[in-house]
Amino acid sequence: MLTSRAMLDMYGLIIIGNSGVGKSFLANIILGKHHFKHDFSARSVTHRTESTTCILGDKHYRIYNIPGLIEGDEERIALNRREISRAFEEQKEHPLVVIYVFGHQNGRIRNEDIVTFQAIHNAYTLSPDSLIIIVNGLPPDRPNTYNKKTRAALIDLLGMKLDQICYIDHLNSVDIHREDVRKYLIDTILNVHPRIHIKTNNINLMSDDIFELKDDLDILKIQIDNERYEHEDVIGSMEREYEAVQRLSVLRRLFCQGKADLYRLKSFREQERHLISVIGQWEAEEIAYADDHSSDHYILAVTNKQDAQEQLTKNFATQRQINVALN
Template sequence: MMISQETRDIYAIIIVGNSGVGKSVLGNIILGRQYFKHDFSARSVTDQTESTTCQLGDKYYRIYNIPGLIEGDEERIALNRREVSRAFEEQTGHSFVIIYVFGHQNGRIRNEDVVTFRAIHNAYRFSPDSLITVVNGLSPDRPSTYDKETQTTLIGLLGMQPGRICFINHLKLDGTQEADVRTYLIDTILNVRPEVHTKTNDINLMIDDVRGLEAELNKLQIEVESERHEHEAMIASMEREYEATQRLLTLRRLFGQAKANLRRLESFREQQEHLIYMLGQWEAEEIVYADDPSSDHFILARTNKQDAEEELAKNVTTQHQIDVALNVCRGDIEQICYELGQIYNGKLDREYYILFDNLRFDSTIANVKHSFLNDLYKFTCHHFGDID
């Protein structure tokens, strides 16, 4: 249908893509009604360019549903080339939006869809600002990274950044998802800029061209996948280094806590010896004045003795708390060592040995009576070899 003088201000939406990618279904969803014929078929259902007008937001659009370009014989490809050209020619000199629909094979962008895109883009030079690409019929259970990774792959294959890239799930037969998809598509259409696309070349595509381009795309796909794997490997390496750094920082903190608690134990040991000595002194003083329990000497000796007993009890309680903290700290250090061993493929980072030697050879805790150092030493030797 040619655009008349009265409808020149109507924008167009040209839906392009190969047979079976769901162009007709998406066109009907945008319209909000069944207009374009579609069916489950081994052959292309759309064999002629179809169009109709609708209002989206405050704008009017003529929506074109175009046959797929690639078919199994030269005659059908030639026919489809004419049908594709027909829609573009009707919009000569007018602004329109291109929606290019990609299918997929188990999530992988199909070569034939890229071939068709390149052939039409070479003829009409799509403007990125007015181009919407759709990857259609996706599993809703696809990996969370799929959309982002496929977007990167698609940009590499197309050699350009489309205005919008949409990922649409496989639709249920009951039609419950269509309202959400329609809202999504209309919002996308209204947020791109229709532009004039001038024909610069003919759509040149023959069976031999398809095969040659597919071979080229296979090579490009391999290169893109290789680059993606290299990027993922680099990210994984950076994440491992980050995790290792975080664990080493935690190790520093744990060894610092252990040293502080061992020093506290040494301090409490000295306090305990002093308290036991003073307790003996006050007990002796109490015995001396036992015959005169009302005397100031007896009362003072008893009071000081009770204070020393209370302080000694507090000292013992605190030491027990420190003992528990040291055992927990040792367990945390051992866990960090296991994790570092996994990150470094069984090899413990050199910094651990520096931290451990700095602790075990510290003269300020050399006389502490606690199993912390011995147990940690046994663990280190057992899991990482003799360190002497």
């Protein structure tokens, strides 16, 4: 039982990342026991924010295991968004250490992990000195240059300084290196500086911009109607008529351009959802045939999943271009 003094001195430790990157597994390693449910599964295992208290070094922590943000349907994304916000809200008066876990695809950082990180960073302004990045599930025999190149790639992709990046080899539940990894992670946690994290924005994905743009278009249409009504009684004046026509022309052009961009964003959002679904299906096939890497089923699943991920990368790039144009 924690004393009231210990509760006052409690730090938060929030573990974030998308489904399947190993958040629960890593949380259990840090705790030194099996507390959070984890499994080898084609679908997410954690659906609600979970937490427990622990002592690391001489400090008391409440460690949070949180659902991933990006999933295959809007309802799950909305629920996961609330669960992530709930953990930060519970610890808003306590200094926090944030651990963000990246998965990988044959060593490459996944686009969905970058999107989720940016959404949370935009909402809570993650600080480099209280942030730990983990790239999890790596092959022990990876190239010697992998860690250095991945660090440079992450700094470029995230657009921020990164003080602590941990590269964790693929482990199983009985791996003899688990205790070494636990010590490594705890030492890293104790060497960062917990910070108070205040929410400054909502956790928004690119798809949320579609709805904001639609509201802006509705307002713009009202302005067009008001302008037309306002200038009906002065249509006889050439000077005012010309000014009114010019203003209406600009508004119509903005409205048409905004409407076209809205349709484009909707189209790309539909493609994005389809591609995430396809990636999930092929990932399930890859898992099903993982015991035989030479089988046609496994090779087809890996190839098709990679193709879908490349298409998703292009989709994200185009969406960013549209959003830059709109802003």
